[in-house]
Amino acid sequence: MKRLSRLRRHRAAGPVLLIFALFTIGTTFQVASAVNQENATVQSRSTAIAEGKEIFLRGCSSCHGLNAEGQEIAPSLIGVGAASVDFQVGTGRMPMADMSQQAVRKAPVYSPEEVHALATYVASLAPGPAVPGDELLNYERDGSVAEGGQLFRTNCAMCHNFAGQGGALTQGKYAPTVMGVQPKHIYEAMITGPQAMPVFSDKTLTPEEKLSIIKWIKSAESEPQLGGVALGRVGPVTEGLLAWTLGIVLLIGVAVWLAAKAR
Amino acid sequence: MTARERIAGNVAGYVDDRTGGAKWMKKNLQKVFPDHWSFLLGEICLYSFIILLLSGTFLTFWFDPSMREVVYEGAYEPLQGVKMSAAYASALEISFEVRGGLLMRQIHHWAALIFMIGIVVHLMRVFFTGAFRKPREFNWIIGVGLLTLGIVEGFLGYSLPDDLLSGTGIRIAEAIIQAIPVVGSYLSYFAFGGAFPGLAFIPRIYVVHVLLLPGIFLALITVHLMLVWYQKHTQFPGPGRTEKNVVGYPLMPVYMAKAGGFFFIVFGVTAFLGAVASINPIWLYGPYNPGQVSAGSQPDWYMGWLDGLVRMSPPIETYLFGYTISWNILIPGLILPGIIFTGLALYPFIESWITGDKREHHLLDRPRNAPNRTAIGAMALTFTLVSLINGGNDIIATSFDLTINQMMWFSRIAIIVLPPIAFIVTKRLCLSLQRADRDLVLHGRETGRLVRMPNGEFVEVHEPISPEKAWLLTSHEQLAPLELPEVDGAGVRRPAAIRNKIRNRISRAHAVAVPKATETERRELEGHH
Amino acid sequence: MSNSESREVDLIKDPGLPAHVHRRTDTDPVAAKRAERQVAILFSLSALGTLLLIFSFIFISDETFIFIPVMGETNAHQLGLGLGMAIALFCIGAGAIHWAKTLMPDEEIVVQRHEFRSDDEDRADFVKTVKEGAANAGLGRRPLIKRTLGAALGLSGLTPLLLLRDLGPLPGDDLKKTHWKAGTRLVTDPGDRPIRPEDLEIGAVAQTQPEFPEGKERHLEDIAKDAVLLIRMRPEEFNLDSERLSWTHEGIIAFSKICSHMGCAVALYEQTTKHLLCPCHQSTFDVTRAAKVIFGPAARPLPQLAITVDAEGYLVAQAPFSEPVGPSFWGRLS
Structure with missing residues (x-):
């Protein structure tokens, strides 16, 4: 908790907190739905x-x-x-x-x-x-996670980000995160193209390929943090923010202590 | 004499017999360093650089800088069976199969970010306190060189793992090379050994990243430090501190312990970041494929401002006699950075041209006492900050419920409007602070205590400030503006009249200041109280 | 200058270096002993940090995960190694600094500076030495040597340029060519399946590549130029001139996926607005108007690929791209 309270005091804590908040809300919805x-x-x-x-x-x-x-x-x-x-x-x-x-x-x-x-x-x-039935949605059996990753990166990552966290579209629209979405809903989104999302036809992205994508999404979703706090998995922006806040502030803090005269 | 002292004496004697170094060592071990937290910012860079060398060497033991295609069979399940470059596969191996490899990768990357942050904050300290003035112009130029090379070195490191984000970055770098008039496509084919991405690029930038640039860094850092050592460190003004002396602690033992300790602190903090916070999770990005891209593809922060400039650039290309000039790439990608870094390198000379001041300076300026310089710095920072923000506009837009279009238009306008405003506001702020200093010296500190005078009037008691503080607030120089002759004795315009006129005018603007309190004024007021 | 000089005379006087104030550790042996213990504790903590590192390295498998508040479920091996290392290093540093601050002498020392400028005599001597050296070499007197040396040095500078020539081939018209030819089938990427128009619903997109003959492998260099995005909409939604309209097929339109700005893959298609967005620099293209740039830094539309169907009903290119794909370069139009 100490780390959190230290973070909270930083000027730029807002965005980081926001990411946490979004994640929490997302998780809540997942449970609720x-x-x-x-x-x-x-x-x-x-x-x-x-x-x-x-x-x-x-x-x-x-x-x-x-x-x-x-x-x-x-x-x-x-x-x-x-x-x-x-x-x-x-x-x-x-x-x-x-x-x-x-x-x-x-x-x-x-x-x-x-x-x-x-x-x-x-x-x-x-x-x-x-609505795809449960038999069709057996992605654990019919999907391949490696192939799913490639398909995801070709067809989905440009909007939904490399880790499925979502991203910005034009004029305030955005691609939502695909984390915590039921496999059925992911499948339906691909075949119906809700809102700004295009349709991914069964002939160009076969049902098996769709299941592979779902399997990859589920694997990314359940992937534990391998290298520490994931920082929202949105790339270098949050990394730079952390370096400019926690990193340099800690170092300057020590420098101030170092140069202060002992009493 | 204890046995240990005797041995130490013998060793020293042995070395001195062969080098005659005792005198030199004696002198330098007593070298004095002034103590101030902001003098440690450069040390952050130096230590991060050492951390980068150590962690980078560790990584080279496993990293395979090759674009040869392999099928991944390693430990990370979601990528098993995927075709990728050997470079990417070995970066995955470091992350998942080498114990402590992921930690080292993360330490290396965090250290790179902190190295660049250290350079920038160190540069800000040197700039705002005027430490770049004579005789330290060489060191300033070396510093600007290190900053520029640091950006390049960082970008190459970001590109090496050959993940999707790396490749996207290289693709953009390739487009910038290709946009260079006349020779662009040739340079690109030479750099990549043919069509993008080819097989040659990663091995080539690997050598540049681990050998060529670190070598240049090492040489430049050595010269940088030797100059600091030889010229002695600057110091902040204060009682007893003059242009002719250095007040501080001796190298042996105090400064050695402090500086040595600080190295471990920097390493410790970097290791802490590497332990708790994930950076560049390459396994999630997947291998590079030019047909793929991720939303929110950004460079690391030190390139982010350049990317932000590219994003906000207006869509201009010209077609002349069938040839294409891509201003939308050239201006933000090459021309503006060129102007910015050249201006940065030349700033000490520009300032001394304006002030006509050719003397040595070892006492630092308080930023408020150089309002024009401080304002220029604030202007440059505002410019960079606006472009940096625009470099992350999509992430910011989705986080704060804005649109990328609003962000872009905000940046396009702000990049022109905000820097001049920052200049004016900062300059005024500096002058107000000077005025406050003057008031403090003349009228003392407000104590908050109210006293009722015999005539019933309430007045606040002012407490005179200490002589030390009064000295600190008035010890700075206030240079009069240049008055270069525009006409000669006979009233005829001199050949250099126009240049002198311009110089006089700039110098007048530069020298604006609130007159500092003098001893006479202070005594007069004391008489009144 | 006179103005500032008179002010200098009237300066408030420098009171000189303040008297040294003793620290508690200087005067109080108990405080000194306490500081010594604190330093020792910090160094011992560092040793514990290294022990944590050793323990994590040997005993914690990299498949162990622990839940840490705020951080969440985290890899224990990596965290143990890193925290151990961080504690070990940080505490050494903190101990050394604390030691220096509290127990080492803290009396400030004053050292005089010297001007860097050599005195006039040395400078004159130096100039003389250089002049004499140059005169002795006879450079000024023997212009022939000077000129030939200059020419030789200048020419030898060409050597590296020449030797670096083989870094890569000349581009030739490579940048202007793709694998799209009249009749090349569009196949899915990945998957390499040919596509019929009826495979795509209204609002559908497909990522495609040109079909390669059996046995020919697709390299990244090929994808970097060949990637094409197929989009299907209602034909009446197009706002194209008759030529460009003839390049579409039953509401299916094909664009190069390589951004005309800096070469990122442009595939963020918004079905509602019919806009394509590039995620790298946010150039926005209007698909209904042949990918006209409506926002962002790109200066040119995405090249459109003319498509039709072959005898078997599969989508094929009518012709190669009419212009080079990807970012601009000097000789793009020549």
């Missing part, structure tokens, strides 16, 4: 559609239109598929908290059952990418 999704398939399809429509009319139609046809402020949902709904609502991005540049990941508003109902309803409007 990792609620077990069980027996959502128990309901019959038609009741799910009806229930989904009800939720839609209550929570989504004010922006997306009564028939999900879209309005000026929100896109049409016809043909976006169940995967898109599952991603957007399941990660808490929808419903949006405010009309900001970008929907942020937060604790989901709806339960997994409600998300399923909503997705079934939207999928009933027009065909679109379906």
Whole structure:
């Protein structure tokens, strides 16, 4: 704790703290969203559609239109598929908290059952990418972590950073961190291209390759700190900041003590 | 005489019989060094350099500077089976298979960052206190050379592991080389042994990084220190300290113990950073591939300001007779740095040209007493800071909920607007501080005690300051501006009239000062109280 | 100058070096003993640090992780080694400094400086010596020697330039060529699978390379010039002239992925705004307008690759790039 209080006194403690705060928030969301999704398939399809429509009319139609046809402020949902709904609502991005540049990941508003109902309803409007099943998502078995790393660096790292920590896009948009995201949601993001993210088609990035990417992300996520505090894994900026704060301040502190006359 | 003393005497005698060094040693062991914390900033650089040599030598035992393609079979699972260069694979080996290797790599990298920080803060101390003035101009130039070489050396080290971040940096360096008019593409093909990235670059920069530049460093640092030794260290003004003496502690034993101890402190702090904080986790970056890049690809901080300049540069290229000149690369990448470093190296000569002062100086200036110089320094720092901030604009944007576009426009405007403002504000601040010094000498310290006068008026009791403090606040010189003749005795313009006029004008601006308190004024006021 | 001189006379007087103040350790033997113990404790701590290092090196495997508050789960081997080393070194330093400060003499010494300038006589002698030396060598009197020596030295300076010639080949038109030719298939990177237009949904991107004949290996030099980004959008979203439009295929447009500014891989595609962003220097390109630069330091659009489909329905290049890819250079357009 001593180190923390020393850090806190530095002028530049803000950014470092912010990174810690973001990490903490991220972890909280991870825990919050990792609620077990069980027996959502128990309901019959038609009741799910009806229930989904009800939720839609209550929570989504004010922006997306009564028939999900879209309005000026929100896109049409016809043909976006169940995967898109599952991603957007399941990660808490929808419903949006405010009309900001970008929907942020937060604790989901709806339960997994409600998300399923909503997705079934939207999928009933027009065909679109379906929610990947558990059998498909067996990345531990079907993925290769080394290949996943290469694919991640070619296809993802330019936006999400080399360690999946996210990065800046234009005009205040940003690629969010991919740490602490459910494999299902990562997969859905790749096939649906939410918000600014492009779509990664199954022919150019095969399902096995997608699983490899997920496997690499999970490996990076669970990788313990091999060389000490990770400093946000954002590269030389935080490293330079630490050297200019903790490093040089410690040294100058000792220099002041050294040159002060003993009493 | 104890046995130990006798042995020591014998050894000394043996050496002196053959070298005659006793006299020299006696004199130099009593060499006096003034004590001030800011005089240790240069030592931080020296010690970091030694740490870099030690840790760097350790790393060379395993590092394989080759771009030969290998398939990784080492300990780090997520990369097993990936094709990579032997350089990258051996850097991974150092990190994961050599015990203490990762620690040494991190110590090496942290020491490099601290080396460069040390150089910059040392330079700031030397600049703001006027320590570069005659007779120390040579040492100033050597220092600027070390700073420049340090940036290059650091960049080469950053490039050696051949990870994705390294390669991105090399790619940008290659683009800068390529942008040089007429010969750019030739130079690039020579440097890389063909098309980028080729197989030749890492082995070549390895030799430069571990042999050529460290050799030059060693030579320059030696000369730098010998000059400090020979010219004796500067000292801050104070009672009993003059241009003609040095007040401090003898080398043997006090300074030796302190300086030697400080080496261990610097090494200890660097080792601490290497132990607790990860730096450049190359295994996460993956091997370099020109088709890949990471968001937030930045150079280390000492190059960050250059990258920030490149980022904020306007998109200008000219096409002349079918030839391309990339101003968007040349200006921020070569021309501006060239101007900045040349200006830095020439500053002592520029200042002495302005003041006409050709005397030796061993007493340092308090920064406030050289308002113009301090303001120029503040201006330069502001410039560098704005560009450094822009070098990390994407990380800052995502951390503080800004947009990279706002950051970029802020920097583009701030880089022009803020430095002059910093100049004006700093100069005024210095003059106010001079005024405060004057008040302190003449009216004493405010005690905060209120006393009621017989007439009912409340006055605060002022306590006169000590003679030592009064001396400190008034001992500086206040040079009058130059008054070079613009016309000769007969009223005819002299040949150098225009130059002299300019010089007089700059000198007047430079010499602006609040007149310091004099003994007469002080006595007069004391009479009143 | 007269003004400042009169002020110098009126200066407040230098009170001289303040009297030496004794430290507690100078006067109080107990304090001195305490300082001695403190120094000894610091040195002993250093020894403990080295013991920690030895212990970590031998007994802690590098696969052990411990949880440290604030730091989190951390590699114990690395941390033990580093902290041991840090403690060992820092405490030696702290002990030595404390020793010097408290127990070594702290009386300041005054030493006189001497002006560096030699006296006039020595300087004159020096000049004379140099002049005589030069005269004795006869450089001034024998211009033939002077000139030929100058020429010889100057010419010998060319040697290193000449010898360094073989550092690399001449670029020739290498920088202007890529492996894209009419009919070259676009294949996925990595994976090397050919792509059909229908493989890409609206809003999709794909990282591609030119197809290499069987057995030909792709090197980094090739990727550094050949990398191409495919983007698919609705054809009506394009804002292109008819020529550039003809370079697209069913809403699929292809650009060199190598930034026209400094050569980073530009692949941050924003599906919503149709902008491409380079992460290195934030140049932003508008894909709908043939990668026109709309922000940042890049001066030129990304080169567009003309594409179409071959007989088997796979995407191929219509023609090589119409301009050199990557960063600018002097003879780029010639």
